[in-house]
Amino acid sequence: MTATQTAPEWTAEELTELAELQTRNESLPEDAPRGLLSVRLSILTEDTTSPARQELDLRRYANREGIRVVGVARDLGVSATKKAPWERKELGDWLNNRIPEFDLILFWKLDRFIRRISDLHEVIKWCEKFGKNLLSLNDTLDLSSPMAQAMVTFIAAVAEIEAANTKTRVSSHWEYTKQQDQWRIGKPSYGYTTARVDGKLRLVQESEQARAVRYMYRAAMRGVPANRIAKVLDRAKVPTYSNRKWNNQQILRTLRNPAVKGIRTEGGTKATTYKSTPVLDKRGQEIRVTDEPILTGEEFEKVQAALAIRAKNKRHHEKNRRPTRFLGVMKHECGRNVNETNNYKSLSTGEIKEYRYLRCPDCRKPGFVIPDPEHAYSALAQAVFEALGDFEVIRREYARGDENRRERTRLEESIAYYMTGLEPGGRFDKSGFIREKAETTLDALMSDLGKIDPESTKDRWIYESTGITYSQHWKSGGIEAMERDLLSAGITFELSRQDDGEILGKLVIPHDVKERLIRMDNNWG
Structure with a gap:
């Protein structure tokens, strides 16, 4: 089952606080650590932490710790078990193309950022290569030593186990639900919608879609090609699955799906080329979830035979x-x-x-x-x-600039030390060899500082x-x-x-x- 995630709405109070936090963030010094906020959510429910709350919590923490927020990667409706951090739309852009712009990644909790140990190992190697750090608001994270990285891996293992348990609970719920004669979970197949019938949630025909399916059936039985059927439906402005134009694959998928008979099915993933199979009860019978099927069992078998004949004629072309x-x-x-x-x-x-x-x-x-x-x-x-x-x-x-940054800092501190010492009353404010030696050293330090390109002290492409x-x-x-x-x-x-x-x-x-x-x-x- 998939869910469509919409952009969250901010309340007036949240927007007011956001503006205050942004103002305070802009007042932080330019050399403050630069933080990228990562906000992720699979499905927004009453029990989940909203994206707005995640972001506000992270901004409060960043202000307390003197971290200057340079960007927010918001990936909503994205599963951490299915998409690694570098594969997500917004966070992936930062991790692949905007690496010089931040020093650390700040997220609300480790499972909001990552849920697979293999992905975590990749991120740790990436952090070591590019000199970045990870900070979690609700977990103790530290990448400074192998032992610390082992602790981070342990936390990620717990998150992965939790995700596996969630998957098990969902699978268990589906195993129970699919044996019922009423609709409890999932999106009905094309041509149907849900309604209460005698107190039970059942499938009923969606009038416009059902007429479209009946037209597909009659045209296919006459031998009309699927792409011609798609063009007719487009001209008639019949809605599709996702508000896109009809194509031959959508036509064939609809007609070959046994759910068009009003029975419960399972499968239909990309790995099985979208082929759904009927769910059988304990007696081996199909479970009917509607009293008004769009196609009867006999009609379904007839159209399968017609489609099979046409596919056989095309098979030598496909080779x-x-x-x-x-x-x-x-x-x-x-x-x-x-x-x-x-x-x-x-x-x-x-x-x-x-x-x-x-x-x-x-x-x-x-x-x-x-x-x-x-x-x-x-x-x-x-x-x-x-x-x-x-x-x-x-x-x-x-190119990392940390080595040249350290060298520049060393030279600036040394120059300040000798300049202070050469001032009246300073330790080098003496005539003769000591002063000459200090002045010579100071000249050499200033010469070395002048050789360092300011750009080379920055992380950059x-x-x-x-x-x-x-x-x-x-x-x-x-x-x-x-x-x-x-x-x-x-x-x-x-x-x-x-x-x-x-x-x-x-x-x-x-x-x-x-x-x-x-x-x-x-x-x-």
């Missing part, structure tokens, strides 16, 4: 299908991705000839078709080589040339390397058909393409 090259890069002028499609024609000799072509799935009649995919791929690659091939391949590395061009990189890495680079840089190749039938390709390059092409190391195992 030779290959992924579209430059998918996500090559686009039609309407903005949709251009896909490579296979067609087959039986010859008089009995052989089957294969035809490959590129098309836009939204622009078929009048069709936008390129009969020679290889020519289009070649034109794209040639345009990319001409526009970007001479660019240097730049790599981004992280440095950009170094690899000594090769992108032309050389793509020739050695092949078409796959070019595809990855173009996708990450947001470069597209727009195809359009002119009035005379000629296909025109235009390479669209973002203005900051050099920054987008910079190669970055993956810091996570």
Whole structure:
């Protein structure tokens, strides 16, 4: 069961306190430790700590400890057991791209930040590499020694056990619930909604969706392709699962789901290609959770047979299908991705000839078709080589400034010591050798201080040339390397058909393409 998490609302009192805490935060000195606040929540209920309370608690603590808050990573509706810290939308951006901007990560409780021991080990290694620290408001955390790290691991183990226990409780609840003839948990399948019937929560038909399912059934029985059914539903503005356009997979998933018969099912995860299976009672019978099924058992079996026949006819096509090259890069002028499609024609000799072509799935009649995919791929690659091939391949590395910071502090303290000593009445305020020696030492210290670049005392990104061009990189890495680079840089190749039938390709390059092409190391195992 999934839950949709909405942004939390702040009360007037909370907003007032937030403004006060932010004002106090801005008054902290520039050299104060810089803290990143991490706020995470899977599902907001009455028993959970709200994101607003988490953030206010963390800001109060930061002000007490003299930590200057430089940002807040809010990841709501995110499970810590399913997504590691570096995979989350907001926190992941800070951990991967904004490392020089903070010194420590502050969170409300360890299980709000992380729940898997393997993820914790990765974060500890990351902290050691980049000189960061972790602070928990409600746990004692310290990464300064191996023993301290072992204690942190122990706390994380407890959090992982708690998460496993929660999963066990949910599974146990589902095992009990799925045997009942009333609806207790989960989202009904497409075509149904919930209502009270004789005191029990049961499934009833959602009128508009149920009519759509009945149309899918009748069209499929006539042999209408799933993508044609999807277009009709789109034109009729029939709502889909998630307010997106209908596609053939949604049509097939709806018709192949036994839940359309009004029975309880389980499964339907991505690992099983969304295939749900009926739940059986102790006598081996399907458990009916509605009195008005959209499709009867007989109708369901008929449509499965019709879909199976159509799938069998397409099966030999699927064997030779290959992924579209430059998918996500090559686009039609309407903005949709251009896909490579296979067609087959039986010859008089009995052989089957294969035809490959590129098309836009939204622009078929009048069709936008390129009969020679290889020519289009070649034109794209040639345009990319001409526009970007001479660019240097730049790599981004992280440079820590703590060593130079310590050296600068040592020199500044030494300079202050000798300057004080040379003042009237100071320990070096004497004529002769002692004063000359102190002045010579002071000059040397000031010279050494002047050699330290102020930027080198900061944690920062440095950009170094690899000594090769992108032309050389793509020739050695092949078409796959070019595809990855173009996708990450947001470069597209727009195809359009002119009035005379000629296909025109235009390479669209973002203005900051050099920054987008910079190669970055993956810091996570």
